[in-house]
Amino acid sequence: MASYDKEIIRDLIDGTLPWQSTKSIMSQYKDDDRFFKYIDILQERVKFNDQILLPIGEHLYIVAKKSEPQGERVVKCGCGHEFGHYTNNWKLNAVINVRDEEEEIAEIYPGRHSYDPDWMEIREFICPGCATLLEVEAAAPGYPIVFDFLPYLETFYRDWLGTELPAEPR
Amino acid sequence: MKKTTPLVLGIDAGGTMTDTILVDKQGNFAVGKAPTTPNYESEGFIESAQDATNIWNLDINKTFEELEVALYSGTGMLNTLLSRTGKRIGLIVTRGMEDAVLMGRGLQSWAGYSYEDRLHAVTHAHPDPLVPLSRVRGVTERIDHFGQVVIPAYEHEAVSGVKELLEQDIEGLCVCCMYSHVNPEHELQIGEAARRVFAEQDIDIPIYLSHHVRPIIREQSRLNSTLIEAYATSQGREQLLGVETAAKQHGFSNSMQTMLSYGGLADVRYPRLHETMISGPVGGLLGARHVGELVGADSVIVSDMGGTSFDIGAITRGKVPIEDEPTLARFKLNLPTLAMDTIGAGGGTIVKVDPYTHKVSLGPESAGSVPGPVAMDMGGTEPTIADCDAIMGRLNPDNFLGGKVQLNVDKAKQVLKEKVADPLGVDVYEAAEGMVNMLEMEAKSSIESIISSRGVDPGEYHLMAYGGSGPLHMAEYSRGLGFKGVLSFPFAAAFSAFGCTTADYLHRHSQSVHIMTGPDSSDKDREEARRQINEIWSELDSQARSELISEGHETDAIVCEPFAMMRYTGQLEDVEVAAPVTKLESDEDLDKLTQAFEDLYEQINRSVSGYGTAGFTIMELGLNARVEKVKPELSRRPLGSKNPDPEAAKGKRSMYYNRAWHEAQLWEMDMLKPGNVLEGPAIVEHPATTLVIPAGDRVRVDEWTILHYEHGEDTQNSVGNVL
Numbered sequence: 004m005a006s007y008d009k010e011i012i013r014d015l016i017d018g019t020l021p022w023q024s025t026k027s028i029m030s031q032y033k034d035d036d037r038f039f040k041y042i043d044i045l046q047e048r049v050k051f052n053d054q055i056l057l058p059i060g061e062h063l064y065i066v067a068k069k070s071e072p073q074g075e076r077v078v079k080c081g082c083g084h085e086f087g088h089y090t091n092n093w094k095l096n097a098v099i100n101v102r103d104e105e106e107e108i109a110e111i112y113p114g115r116h117s118y119d120p121d122w123m124e125i126r127e128f129i130c131p132g133c134a135t136l137l138e139v140e141a142a143a144p145g146y147p148i149v150f151d152f153l154p155y156l157e158t159f160y161r162d163w164l165g166t167e168l169p170a171e172p173r
Numbered sequence: 174m175k176k177t178t179p180l181v182l183g184i185d186a187g188g189t190m191t192d193t194i195l196v197d198k199q200g201n202f203a204v205g206k207a208p209t210t211p212n213y214e215s216e217g218f219i220e221s222a223q224d225a226t227n228i229w230n231l232d233i234n235k236t237f238e239e240l241e242v243a244l245y246s247g248t249g250m251l252n253t254l255l256s257r258t259g260k261r262i263g264l265i266v267t268r269g270m271e272d273a274v275l276m277g278r279g280l281q282s283w284a285g286y287s288y289e290d291r292l293h294a295v296t297h298a299h300p301d302p303l304v305p306l307s308r309v310r311g312v313t314e315r316i317d318h319f320g321q322v323v324i325p326a327y328e329h330e331a332v333s334g335v336k337e338l339l340e341q342d343i344e345g346l347c348v349c350c351m352y353s354h355v356n357p358e359h360e361l362q363i364g365e366a367a368r369r370v371f372a373e374q375d376i377d378i379p380i381y382l383s384h385h386v387r388p389i390i391r392e393q394s395r396l397n398s399t400l401i402e403a404y405a406t407s408q409g410r411e412q413l414l415g416v417e418t419a420a421k422q423h424g425f426s427n428s429m430q431t432m433l434s435y436g437g438l439a440d441v442r443y444p445r446l447h448e449t450m451i452s453g454p455v456g457g458l459l460g461a462r463h464v465g466e467l468v469g470a471d472s473v474i475v476s477d478m479g480g481t482s483f484d485i486g487a488i489t490r491g492k493v494p495i496e497d498e499p500t501l502a503r504f505k506l507n508l509p510t511l512a513m514d515t516i517g518a519g520g521g522t523i524v525k526v527d528p529y530t531h532k533v534s535l536g537p538e539s540a541g542s543v544p545g546p547v548a549m550d551m552g553g554t555e556p557t558i559a560d561c562d563a564i565m566g567r568l569n570p571d572n573f574l575g576g577k578v579q580l581n582v583d584k585a586k587q588v589l590k591e592k593v594a595d596p597l598g599v600d601v602y603e604a605a606e607g608m609v610n611m612l613e614m615e616a617k618s619s620i621e622s623i624i625s626s627r628g629v630d631p632g633e634y635h636l637m638a639y640g641g642s643g644p645l646h647m648a649e650y651s652r653g654l655g656f657k658g659v660l661s662f663p664f665a666a667a668f669s670a671f672g673c674t675t676a677d678y679l680h681r682h683s684q685s686v687h688i689m690t691g692p693d694s695s696d697k698d699r700e701e702a703r704r705q706i707n708e709i710w711s712e713l714d715s716q717a718r719s720e721l722i723s724e725g726h727e728t729d730a731i732v733c734e735p736f737a738m739m740r741y742t743g744q745l746e747d748v749e750v751a752a753p754v755t756k757l758e759s760d761e762d763l764d765k766l767t768q769a770f771e772d773l774y775e776q777i778n779r780s781v782s783g784y785g786t787a788g789f790t791i792m793e794l795g796l797n798a799r800v801e802k803v804k805p806e807l808s809r810r811p812l813g814s815k816n817p818d819p820e821a822a823k824g825k826r827s828m829y830y831n832r833a834w835h836e837a838q839l840w841e842m843d844m845l846k847p848g849n850v851l852e853g854p855a856i857v858e859h860p861a862t863t864l865v866i867p868a869g870d871r872v873r874v875d876e877w878t879i880l881h882y883e884h885g886e887d888t889q890n891s892v893g894n895v896l
Contacts, residue, residue, distance in 0.1 A: 022298060026290075026296055026298070029290075029293075029295065029296050030287065030289070030290050030296060032525060032527050032528060033528075035528060163529075
């Protein structure tokens with residue numbers, strides 16, 4: 004089965020791999036060890052030491068905490084800011100900017116590209132630690148904040164990666 | 174030493190190897206090989222030719238002196254295009270069409286992809302344009318589809334555009350205006366303006382006008398053809414001229430020929446050299462047509478299985494359909510090409526098993542010649558079809574490529590077991606046969622799809638199987654399809670190169686038109702249609718003749734065969750109708766032309782009725798200008814004994830077939846004689862190919878030494894055993 008050098012995976016993440024190579028990776032079956040190489044590279048880049056269990060956004064990770072309570076699975080921004088347990092929606096702990104006024108909408112969608120704020124709003128979720136824009140969602144005004152993704156971590160590790168996830172303390 | 178006078182030398186320079194086929198009048202041939210030398214193709218050319226002449230112990234200088242024809246097709250231009258190392262060109266288009274180079278055609282973003290990749294849009298990407306947007310300028314002008322000037326060409330814009338492009342150090346200028354195929358006035362005018370600017374600045378670079386390249390409808394294809402001609406052909410031409418010089422140094426007295434995509438030969442000085450860029454599978458079709466004529470089979474399905482791909486085409490009553498917009502290096506071109514379908518299936522095709530779902534898939538990746546199949550022991554790590562064949566005893570490990578390569582069967586077995594058999598939980602031999610059957614099934618279904626999509630009745634057709642891997646798999650991929658006959662050749666591996674040597678000098682010229690006639694047409698309309706048709710045919714006639722004369726052919730030897738691309742009005746596809754007369758002198762002649770269309774239409778679409786009441790539309794008028802060339806013949810010998818000579822027998826070997834081991838009789842292909850009949854289980858070996866005959870089937874050698882494959886009546890269909 005295919006397996007690639009860490010350097011290639013690094014270029015893939017950065018989008019600097021030549022298109023032909025990227026395309027050929029896409030057309031193959033997934034390499035067996037991709038996930039762990041991928042996690043290793045991300046781990047080198049984040050500003051915390053907790054073990055990354057699963058990336059859930061460009062700057063967001065579910066991690067197993069090193070500090071107390073040790074092993075607890077929380078969502079962290081790459082800067083280390085903690086958003087709480089992964090089974091809770093991290094967005095509720097982010098700084099939120101809602102674009103529901105003409106002027107603010109026009110900053111992004113000027114003129115005829117604009118939308119009707121009575122029907123839709125854009126919500127931007129920003130990290131309180133480093134001010135990185137972490138996620139954007141479009142919803143009808145009044146619609147609850149969307150919980151994007153609640154993974155079955157144990158199943159994923161056991162059935163897809165073939166390894167057991169260390170238990171989380173109760 | 175063989176006493177023979179070589180007649181034609183055909184050379185095909187591929188990516189890795191340059192193949193030579195030397196043919197004499199009796200159809201004997203010698204095949205030579207040498208590594209391709211991409212920077213100085215002439216070196217590989219001479220070395221490969223030397224290799225072929227050595228087989229017959231001929232002196233290379235004497236051979237070149239005696240040769241009537243030498244033809245060479247290289248990959249230089251294609252490589253220039255693929256590696257994007259061509260000329261720095263500038264482009265002038267109708268204002269508003271500047272982005273055409275970036276937008277391309279949607280299908281260019283997935284052309285050549287596997288079925289899976291075509292479905293997954295994330296893999297789609299447009300090919301890099303040959304000219305960046307910064308070197309494209311628009312000129313205000315417009316000609317409508319009737320050819321009338323709607324907006325005159327703004328010459329001052331052309332002048333300033335050309336000046337800006339010259340500042341960017343362009344090495345060639347292309348001009349492509351909308352509807353220039355109907356009225357080239359503006360392209361010519363812009364070309365003139367550019368020439369004046371060049372003269373003022375004392376610059377001498379070539380100008381390519383799209384209607385000169387080929388005046389055919391569809392802007393994007395015309396644009397691509399023009400750009401590729403400008404971008405890629407000049408270095409290619411230098412290589413071809415270099416090859417010619419090398420041949421002349423060895424005493425060759427004629428000019429070197431190259432192969433056009435529609436199966437004709439042209440002098441290497443031919444002005445539209447991009448027409449030589451798709452010539453790969455053309456040879457097989459020409460060879461099949463030639464052999465078909467000799468043996469009285471005018472309708473043939475050709476199937477060419479090599480290391481990487483499986484190419485299939487159909488010849489119907491001696492006619493090969495022309496594909497008018499082929500794809501080259503993922504660009505849609507405006508270039509008539511002999512129509513062939515291709516799928517990624519050959520001896521080098523890699524076998525894969527999905528680690529999660531255990532789904533088995535083949536290719537389309539191929540191990541190619543480097544690193545090659547695992548068994549070749551040259552660094553291949555992925556199991557291929559050839560490995561499966563070796564494991565099952567169908568390939569002789571000691572006589573692969575005539576013994577040049579020793580196959581490591583144990584290594585192949587180990588890799589196949591580890592990567593395929595074990596994950597699937599089956600026996601390694603069962604796995605090997607399953608993979609081979611999958612390949613054969615894919616090949617078979619591609620033949621079936623040609624049969625059903627072209628309305629072909631297989632009972633009228635012969636199947637010809639060739640290519641290095643063709644005879645190895647033909648038993649199964651042709652089984653149960655109901656062909657009139659299934660043929661292969663002792664020289665199956667070199668059949669394409671042989672086919673190239675059967676080509677005539679042939680140039681095709683054509684012009685888009687839009688001429689309609691129907692039951693309601695008045696006499697005046699019909700007369701006007703005739704006038705238009707005659708005018709275009711006569712223009713193309715003189716153009717074609719002067720081109721062939723300039724290549725050194727005698728006027729008397731040139732035969733011009735006009736044709737019309739016709740359809741029932743309202744249809745979307747044309748058929749190429751050979752004109753029954755070269756000039757439509759009278760109203761009846763016009764009827765003869767439409768009648769010729771209706772006859773042909775009925776032949777092609779047997780079950781579909783004609784629809785003359787809709788009227789007829791001519792979309793393109795053209796002509797094929799042909800000069801006959803000497804052709805090799807196959808030698809015909811009387812049928813002899815059914816039993817092959819004892820020297821042809823090479824012993825026995827165990828062969829796995831239909832999930833059981835059989836003791837197969839081994840034969841040497843070159844020792845077979847007309848009249849011999851070989852009963853399966855048997856394996857016929859040749860340095861470049863292997864023919865497998867399972868139990869129940871047999872092969873008959875006819876008076877031309879063509880191998881006729883005959884399936885047993887109730888043999889088990891091995892393809893039914895797919896895992």
